[in-house]
Amino acid sequence: MNRSIDQHAGPLPSAANGRALRGIASSDVLRVMGAEPQGTSTGVDALIERYMDQRDATYWDDSFIAGTCTVPGTDGDWTLVLQFDGGVGMRPRFLEALSAAGRAVTHSSNGGAPIDLFHWYEAGKLRTSFEWPIDRYGSTPDEPVPLMREIGFDLTEDGTGPSTDTNTAVLALAERLTGVRLTEELLKDAEYHFGHVPEEPAEEWTKFVIDITDAHGERFYKEVTREEVEAASARARAEAEAPIVILGTSSPAP
Known part of the structure; x- marks a missing residue:
């Protein structure tokens, strides 16, 4: 605490x-x-x-x-x-x-x-x-x-x-x-x-940066925009909300 x-x-x-x-x-x-x-x-x-x-x-x-x-x-x-x-x-x-x-x-x-x-x-x-x-x-x-x-x-x-x-x-x-x-x-x-x-209002943002260097000196750098994050979130929500279809043995192949 x-x-x-x-x-x-x-x-x-x-x-x-x-x-x-x-x-x-x-x-x-x-x-x-x-x-x-x-x-x-x-x-x-x-x-x-x-x-x-x-x-x-x-x-x-x-x-x-x-x-x-x-x-x-x-x-x-x-x-x-x-x-x-x-x-x-x-x-x-x-x-x-x-x-x-x-x-x-x-x-x-x-x-x-x-x-x-x-x-x-x-x-x-x-x-x-x-x-x-x-x-x-x-x-x-x-x-x-x-x-x-x-x-x-x-x-x-x-x-x-x-x-x-x-x-x-x-x-x-x-x-x-x-x-x-x-x-x-x-x-x-x-x-x-x-x-x-009250909770502090969230700050507006347009992108975030991933900048990681591993133990071997290899660097990974990527900028991700807010639009990309929102699009990925929308896809994830749609996949999570999509109905689950279970095909039986006699069902035709899709």
Whole structure:
């Protein structure tokens, strides 16, 4: 199961007023995400139940249920977004909008594979992002390095340095940047605002390219147009829908 934990605040300390950090309400976060409101409830169990119901109803759909709540953090209240989304995560356009006047720090983890993703947005821009701690990118990829060293990330090129569990370390880094401490009690006792975030519309496309080079250096390259794909799909559907004729031993040969 994939989970994403997203933390948002209002304007940063440059606003010269700590209370300005109390900016983005739960309902506003859901609005920016284009979510359809689904009411409120207390406790993360209710969010998980909503997620399971929605997954069963739309298994192949990339829409998801998000829960938002208000939590204490650095210099004021923050909005916490918790979602179980099968890998969809917080889309970059959401994070750019939510951090336009402040900061957004996200962590997502795939329980079925050792994948822990971290993103830090500020003033609408991606500051630092990584899956592997030494492979960072963004406008300021090295800014959190001192914090990462304190926490215990392995930042050696060969991966032989001392390191804490990556999942734990990423959560600790998110806490350092937000002041939001995630505890079992916080998640159990919070009042969540639920929203159903719709699937992203599919992008228009005209062709795709197959470009494969095998172990012997042999290259296969082919461009396939949308018209070719649609024609092949139509033929496959027609063949699948055609009646099946079974000829008996006394039937004339076709």
